[in-house]
Amino acid sequence: MCELLGMSANVPTDICFSFSGLLLRGGKTGPHSDGWGIVFYEGKGFRTFKDPAPSCDSSIAEWVQNYPIKSCSVISHIRKANRGEVSLVNTHPFTREIWGRYWSYAHNGQLSDYAHLNTGHFKPVGETDSEKVFCWLLHEIAQHYPEQPDDMKEIFQFIASRCDTLRHKGVFNMLFSDGEYVMAYCSNNLYWITRKAPFGKASLIDDDITIDFHKETQPTDLVTLIATAPLTHNEIWHKMQPGEYCVFHLGKAFITNCENLE
Amino acid sequence: MCELLGMSANVPTDICFSFSGLLLRGGKTGPHSDGWGIVFYEGKGFRTFKDPAPSCDSSIAEWVQNYPIKSCSVISHIRKANRGEVSLVNTHPFTREIWGRYWSYAHNGQLSDYAHLNTGHFKPVGETDSEKVFCWLLHEIAQHYPEQPDDMKEIFQFIASRCDTLRHKGVFNMLFSDGEYVMAYCSNNLYWITRKAPFGKASLIDDDITIDFHKETQPTDLVTLIATAPLTHNEIWHKMQPGEYCVFHLGKAFITNCENLE
Numbered sequence: 419m420c421e422l423l424g425m426s427a428n429v430p431t432d433i434c435f436s437f438s439g440l441l442l443r444g445g446k447t448g449p450h451s452d453g454w455g456i457v458f459y460e461g462k463g464f465r466t467f468k469d470p471a472p473s474c475d476s477s478i479a480e481w482v483q484n485y486p487i488k489s490c491s492v493i494s495h496i497r498k499a500n501r502g503e504v505s506l507v508n509t510h511p512f513t514r515e516i517w518g519r520y521w522s523y524a525h526n527g528q529l530s531d532y533a534h535l536n537t538g539h540f541k542p543v544g545e546t547d548s549e550k551v552f553c554w555l556l557h558e559i560a561q562h563y564p565e566q567p568d569d570m571k572e573i574f575q576f577i578a579s580r581c582d583t584l585r586h587k588g589v590f591n592m593l594f595s596d597g598e599y600v601m602a603y604c605s606n607n608l609y610w611i612t613r614k615a616p617f618g619k620a621s622l623i624d625d626d627i628t629i630d631f632h633k634e635t636q637p638t639d640l641v642t643l644i645a646t647a648p649l650t651h652n653e654i655w656h657k658m659q660p661g662e663y664c665v666f667h668l669g670k671a672f673i674t675n676c677e678n679l680e
Numbered sequence: 681m682c683e684l685l686g687m688s689a690n691v692p693t694d695i696c697f698s699f700s701g702l703l704l705r706g707g708k709t710g711p712h713s714d715g716w717g718i719v720f721y722e723g724k725g726f727r728t729f730k731d732p733a734p735s736c737d738s739s740i741a742e743w744v745q746n747y748p749i750k751s752c753s754v755i756s757h758i759r760k761a762n763r764g765e766v767s768l769v770n771t772h773p774f775t776r777e778i779w780g781r782y783w784s785y786a787h788n789g790q791l792s793d794y795a796h797l798n799t800g801h802f803k804p805v806g807e808t809d810s811e812k813v814f815c816w817l818l819h820e821i822a823q824h825y826p827e828q829p830d831d832m833k834e835i836f837q838f839i840a841s842r843c844d845t846l847r848h849k850g851v852f853n854m855l856f857s858d859g860e861y862v863m864a865y866c867s868n869n870l871y872w873i874t875r876k877a878p879f880g881k882a883s884l885i886d887d888d889i890t891i892d893f894h895k896e897t898q899p900t901d902l903v904t905l906i907a908t909a910p911l912t913h914n915e916i917w918h919k920m921q922p923g924e925y926c927v928f929h930l931g932k933a934f935i936t937n938c939e940n941l942e
Contacts (some may be wrong), residue, residue: 462805463768466728481743506725515776518803539801539822541780543724560801 420510420526421450422608423494424593424644425664426600430488431641433458435622435629438483440651441556442624443496450496453509454479456523458489459597464520470507491600493593494523502546511593512552514540516559517566521597523552526646527589527605551584555594568577570652571673574601578663578675585661593644599672601665604658611655612642612669620650640669682772682788683712684870685756685904686855688862688928692750693903695720696769697884697891700745701911704886705807706735713757715771716741719784720751721859730771752930753862757786764808773855774814776802779828781858785814788908789851789867813846817856821857824912832843833935835890836863840937842924845940855906861934863927864906866920873917874931882912 423440425433437456445451454476457467465487469476473496495510502508510524526546531676535552538561550592559573567573577594581603584590591608594601602608615638617631635641644666648655656676658664664674687695699718707713712786716738717730727749731738735758743875757772764770772786787810792835799815805936820842821835829835839856843865846852853870856863864870877900879893895901906928910917919925926936 460768463771465730465768468727479742481740483737506722506727509725513804515803516803520805523789541777543777543782602909 420495420497421448421646422524422526422591422593422644423492423646423649424595424602425489426493426602426669427490427639427641428668428670429636431639432486432488433492434483434486435620435627436643436645436649437494438627439622440494440645441473441479441483441495441625444479446474447624448496450498452499452504453497453506454495455509455511455524456482456492456494457511457513457595458487459491459595460489462519464513464522464597466513468506470504470506470509474488475528483666490612491595491597493522493524493600495526495597497667500528502544502550505544507544508519508546508549510548512549514556516556519566520663521556521594521596523555524593525552526591526607529572529584529588529590531587532584551590555580570599574599574663574665575671576601577601581663582661591646595672599665599667600644601663602658603663604660606660607646608644609646609648609655610642610644610658610664611653612640614640620653622653623649642666642669682757682759683710683908684786684788684855684906685754685908685911686862686864687751687754687903688931689752689792689903690902690930690932691901692752692897693901694748694750695754695756696745696748696888697882698905698907698911699756700889701832701886701941702756702883702907703735703741703745706741706758708736709886710758710847712760714761714766716757717771717773717786718744718754718756719773719775719857720749721753721857722751724781724859726775726784726859728773728775730768732766732768732771744855752860753857755784755786755857755862757788762790762793764806767806769806770808770811772810774811776814776818778818781828783818783856783858784845785817786855787814788853788869791846791850791852793849812850817842832861836861836925836927836935839863840865843925853908861927861929862906864920865925866922868922869908870906870920871910871917872904872906872920872926873910873915874902876902882915885911885913904928904931
């Protein structure tokens with residue numbers, strides 16, 4: 419299995435603190451040593467850093483960790499390979515274009531009975547179940563919405579309905595973003611937290627690091643994190659239930675079927 | 681205008697030396713200060729580093745320059761914006777998938793009369809003429825070859841014919857790669873050089889750096905570089921003529937219409 423980390427914020431925010439915690443699980447405090455990747459959006463553009471090497475001793479990971487790239491939408495993943503060999507091509511997140519927007523995706527879980535899914539002109543490049551179903555999702559979206567609809571809520575409801583199908587094929591926790599919205603879909607393990615004023619202190623579970631967000635933020639900042647397992651031990655992370663999804667926009671819930679958010 | 685740099689090699693080779701020379705032209709020895717980008721292939725996977733900041737003082741560029749990422753196929757670009765604002769989304773190279781392979785592309789030049797070109801389902805995300813015609817090229821390829829043909833020579837001849845069309849719309853120097861092949865198409869400025877045994881010394885034009893390739897290579901190594909302008913002053917770079925193209929495979933010419941290569 420793998421671990422996911424996502425962020426949606428109303429101001430460009432660096433994810434260094436949380437990413438540091440995640441990276442340690444990539445071979446040190448956790449077994450996810452088969453690669454890692456992170457996508458930072460900047461407007462409609464994005465940067466991806468990825469490496470099939472364990473994140474805990476990847477030189478690129480170290481650079482990314484120490485260089486505060488600020489973004490409103492981030493998706494990250496550390497990998498414990500199950501389907502598909504350990505290689506760059508199989509490393510999440512994956513990014514493709516629809517409607518002139520770049521969509522990025524990372525998956526935690528394992529699926530069966532997915533080989534027959536039609537991916538249309540979105541052909542997988544690697545061998546993972548994750549990339550294959552990403553291509554299927556994109557094909558489904560592009561088939562049903564050849565043009566981008568005005569109502570983005572409709573789109574995410576549609577994506578959630580397709581995620582429901584995938585959840586019944588195994589474990590399917592997912593992060594999905596076009597740089598403006600960050601969608602989290604839960605199959606079994608996914609937590610989120612929104613940090614806002616009054617900001618307090620937080621300590622990483624995986625390292626002896628504490629941050630005082632009060633000193634790092636403005637009172638209007640709104641930052642939501644989504645993770646496979648809580649990254650800090652003195653904050654309350656909300657556990658999502660199987661089949662729940664939430665789409666965040668600038669740190670705020672945009673559409674959800676989570677009971678505790680509606 | 682911009683500058684291009686490409687590499688095709690028969691063993692994973694680092695491009696640090698040549699890339700160092702190119703980066704200096706991004707705001708120091710050259711005016712190309714509107715961003716830079718580089719794609720390194722690793723099997724069917726790839727890594728992209730890009731930044732809208734001038735390459736001569738980009739922290740990521742510095743990291744890439746000092747960290748010897750080894751690859752058989754590399755495409756790089758430094759930008760002097762003409763069409764499209766200075767932003768990450770407009771920074772080359774661009775990468776999209778056809779036939780389950782990632783194709784990367786970078787362009788030097790400026791085009792007119794391109795707005796009507798049909799890009800099908802390959803929608804540009806940014807505002808550059810370069811990305812628009814990349815999408816058009818991909819659409820043309822995908823329309824004519826819904827499946828990957830066995831004969832890759834045919835494909836590159838087809839791409840070259842479409843490049844001929846673009847060359848008549850302005851200046852169109854281009855690098856194009858699927859990770860296995862690296863294609864160079866010349867509109868006005870493009871040079872190549874193949875380094876092979878017996879290896880000698882080379883000195884950068886843009887900096888006081890000399891490398892002795894004899895110490896860095898094996899006798900069987902074959903490394904071809906393609907650049908907008910020669911990067912070293914004590915080697916012979918071959919100038920391509922308008923309308924000439926050459927596709928390199930593992931450092932060696934695979935198909936070309938260049939007179940001095942056939």
